Amino acid sequence: IILSLYVALAICPIQTHTSSTTIMPILLLAFSACEAGAGLALLVASTRTHGSDHLHNLNLLQC
Structure with a gap:
């Protein structure tokens, strides 16, 4: 989607021949990178508080 x-956002200013909105794709990429970083930080924080390091609970070899 991004x-x-x-x-x-990159094609619209080219088709309308305006140069005032050429910064918009760069801003979109910057905000999406910040959003991804914030999402990963929340994921790590919730894993550290609610997760466990007990791998013996994960039994992949049992049927």
Whole structure:
């Protein structure tokens, strides 16, 4: 979805011959990178508080 938004924001100023919105795709990429970083930070924080390091609970070899 982000890639299609990036392409749309990159093509629209080219088709309308305006140069005022050429920064929009770069801002979209910056905000999506910040969103991904915040999501990963929340995932790590919740794993550290609610997760366990007991791998013996994960029994992949049992039927």
